Amino acid sequence: MRRILSALVLLAVLGLATFWVVTRPRPVDPGLLAGLVPDAAHGEQVFWAGGCAACHADADATGAAKLVLKGGQRFASPFGTFLAPNISNDATAGIGAWTALDLANAMLRGVSPEGSHYYPVFPYASYAKATPQDVVDLRAFLATLPADPTPSQPHEVGFPFSIRALLGGWKFLFLKTDWVVGGELSQEEARGRYLVEALGHCGECHTPRNALGGMRLGRWLAGGPVPGGQGNFPNITPAKLDWTVPDIVEYLNSGFTPSFDSAGGHMALVVQNTAHLPESDRRAIADYLKRVPPVE
Amino acid sequence: MRKAIFALTTTLLAAMPALAQDMTNPDEILTARHGYMLLLAMQLAPLGAMAKGTAPYDAAAATEAAKNLAALSGIDSSMLWVPGTEAGVLTDSSALPAIIANTADRADRFAQLKGAADALVTVAGNDVEAMKAGLGGVGAACGGCHKEYRKPD
Numbered sequence: 001m002r003r004i005l006s007a008l009v010l011l012a013v014l015g016l017a018t019f020w021v022v023t024r025p026r027p028v029d030p031g032l033l034a035g036l037v038p039d040a041a042h043g044e045q046v047f048w049a050g051g052c053a054a055c056h057a058d059a060d061a062t063g064a065a066k067l068v069l070k071g072g073q074r075f076a077s078p079f080g081t082f083l084a085p086n087i088s089n090d091a092t093a094g095i096g097a098w099t100a101l102d103l104a105n106a107m108l109r110g111v112s113p114e115g116s117h118y119y120p121v122f123p124y125a126s127y128a129k130a131t132p133q134d135v136v137d138l139r140a141f142l143a144t145l146p147a148d149p150t151p152s153q154p155h156e157v158g159f160p161f162s163i164r165a166l167l168g169g170w171k172f173l174f175l176k177t178d179w180v181v182g183g184e185l186s187q188e189e190a191r192g193r194y195l196v197e198a199l200g201h202c203g204e205c206h207t208p209r210n211a212l213g214g215m216r217l218g219r220w221l222a223g224g225p226v227p228g229g230q231g232n233f234p235n236i237t238p239a240k241l242d243w244t245v246p247d248i249v250e251y252l253n254s255g256f257t258p259s260f261d262s263a264g265g266h267m268a269l270v271v272q273n274t275a276h277l278p279e280s281d282r283r284a285i286a287d288y289l290k291r292v293p294p295v296e
Numbered sequence: 297m298r299k300a301i302f303a304l305t306t307t308l309l310a311a312m313p314a315l316a317q318d319m320t321n322p323d324e325i326l327t328a329r330h331g332y333m334l335l336l337a338m339q340l341a342p343l344g345a346m347a348k349g350t351a352p353y354d355a356a357a358a359t360e361a362a363k364n365l366a367a368l369s370g371i372d373s374s375m376l377w378v379p380g381t382e383a384g385v386l387t388d389s390s391a392l393p394a395i396i397a398n399t400a401d402r403a404d405r406f407a408q409l410k411g412a413a414d415a416l417v418t419v420a421g422n423d424v425e426a427m428k429a430g431l432g433g434v435g436a437a438c439g440g441c442h443k444e445y446r447k448p449d
Contacts, residue, residue, distance in 0.1 A: 060444065062436075231448035246348035253428070254435025256344055260337035262435060268443035275432055 023168025025111040028104050036136045038100065043141025046134045048276035049199040050127070052142075054269040055084045066272070069094070070148035075121055076228030079213060080157030082121040090147035100139040107135055110171060117167035119155065120174070125215065126201035128177050134199070174214035181220070181292055188280075192288025195281060196221075200274075205233045205266070222295035231265070239294035248286035249279070322380045326389055329376040332368070339365040340434070343420070347428045358420040358427050365434065366413035369406060377402060383447045395445035402445075409437040 047053070053061070056069040070093075071086040088094035095102070098113065105111040110124035118124065160166065180197055196202045207215040208224030223235035235241065243251070247258045252274035255263040263271050274282060319325070339361045345351035346358060382396050383389045395402055416430035 060440075062440065226448070229448070234449070244348075244350075246350055250344055250348050254344075254347070254432045255439040256340060256431075256435050260340040260344060262438040262442050264439070264442035264446045265448045266443075268439040271439060272436065275436070 019165075019169075022172050023165045025115050025117055025168065026109055026171075027111050027115070028101070028108055030101060032132050033100050033104060033136055036100075036133055038136045038140035040137065040140035040144055042134075043137035043139070045277065045281075046130075046138040046199065047141050048273045049195055049281065050130075050138065051200060051270060051273045052087070054266070054273055056087050059269065067145050068148050069142075069145060070150040071152055072150065077121065077213070078227055079161040080155060081228075082119060082155045082157070083153040085152035086148060086150055087142070088148040088150075089143060089145050090149055093149045093151050094147060095142070096147055098139070100136045103139045103142075104132060104135045108132075110167070110175070117164045117171070119157070119164075119167065120170060120213065123201035123204045125175055126198055126204055128175060129179070129194070129198035170212065170214070173212065176217075180217055181288070185291065186287070188284045188287045189291050191281065192284035192286070193291075195277075195285050196288050200285070202236070206236050219295050221289075221292055235295065236289060237292050237295045238290060239296050241289065245283065245286040245290065248289060249282045252277075252282040252285060253279075319375070320378075322378075322386060325376060325378060325381045326386050329381070329391070330388075332373060332376060336365065336368055339368065340431075343416075343427065343431050346424060347431055353424040353427070355421040355423075359417065362413065362416040362420040362430070366410065366417050369409040369413045373406065374399070390447040392445050392447055395441075405437070405441040405445075408440065409434070412437040 052069065053066045055073055055075070056071055057066050058068075058070075059073055061068065069086065069088045071084040071088075073084045075082045075084070086094045089096040091097045098106075102113045105113070106118065106122070107124055107127040107130055109128070110118045110120065110122065112118060179193060180203070181193055185193060203215055203221060206221045206223055207217070208219050208222065209227065210216050221236045223233045223240070225232050241248075243258055250256055251263065252271060254275070255268060255271040257263070262268070274285070319328075342351065342357055342361045343365075346353045377391070377396050377399075379396055380386075381389060382391050382393045384393065412430075412433040416427070416434055419426040419430045421427075
């Protein structure tokens with residue numbers, strides 16, 4: 001009896017230790033950014049490619065208001081409603097006091113400066129593939145933006161999803177930095193892959209999710225229902241998206257579809273970002289989309 | 297003969313209410329609204345083809361299309377936005393009730409579209425890059441309103 005008991009205790013300790021190891025936040029190597037010189041002008045390109053303003057500015061913001069990243073937009077999900085935090089340059093309400101390494105930990109590992117897990121509604125499952133140079137450049141650009149004192153609001157997430165340690169398990173299962181589309185890619189297609197899979201985080205909406213909220217990579221960009229909302233995210237694999245490369249490029253510039261309808265919903269916000277990119281980047285995105293495996 | 301004319305006049309007079317309908321049939325209003333949007337799209341089509349490079353750039357044709365767009369977006373379209381023609385009432389409608397209710401914001405959105413179309417008129421004949429930039433402004437105006445007021449697919 002005592003032997004069984006001590007075996008059980010040992011198992012429990014092992015289980016807890018495994019849980020602790022698996023769920024522990026993993027910051028980046030502190031030397032990751034050593035020697036990188038920030039380029040704020042390029043950081044602006046990273047900013048638009050990353051779509052930061054689409055979630056962190058007011059949804060109806062235009063012009064200069066797009067650069068006031070005070071947060072507050074609500075994102076419904078099966079796990080609760082998440083509220084975009086203030087990431088303006090305010091030192092207390094926003095992220096004005098962050099170092100480039102803080103931003104690298106947030107974007108590449110989903111870890112806050114205090115060492116806790118972020119919810120993956122912040123699309124670090126995509127940003128994890130961003131280059132350290134782009135993170136450093138983005139940090140420099142964000143520092144040029146206005147400060148706003150609006151405090152971040154707490155997420156409305158119930159038990160058990162309110163236990164952030166569980167997110168360590170989520171990351172263990174779903175935080176991957178391999179490219180989804182492999183094989184030989186041209187330079188343009190590879191640039192498009194970086195824009196779609198990493199910065200643009202297109203898969204976060206256009207790829208369906210499993211019961212635990214992980215992207216189903218076997219159905220990469222194949223669309224699905226909007227979680228906690230109405231409607232569907234469209235399938236943008238070549239199986240359904242039959243637009244030409246110039247059609248896609250124009251859509252990402254002006255929002256006009258081939259029949260001169262225009263983007264609505266959250267995609268209208270995305271086009272406000274892609275319109276800021278160089279034409280070559282919009283074309284790279286289109287070239288990549290033609291290389292994505294078709295999924296019905 | 298005189299009798300025939302009298303009969304015809306009487307018949308026509310009797311038919312007047314039908315001929316002079318005040319166009320309040322929701323289905324007809326929706327058809328007109330969709331037609332209006334399609335007419336806008338038909339002006340955008342040549343501009344878009346030039347922007348995509350699938351048609352050669354033609355300064356005169358681009359300016360003409362831009363002028364049409366400006367003229368169309370400048371009309372008072374309030375007769376197209378009436379209660380009873382919104383999504384949820386008519387199955388073919390994707391207009392959220394708010395676009396019908398918020399008359400002031402709707403007028404403002406159309407003024408934005410008109411402003412973007414006017415700006416496009418001034419640059420459409422310059423060169424293809426200037427035209428593309430102007431077209432982007434029109435697209436932003438379209439998208440801004442669709443984002444807010446159109447039912448998601």
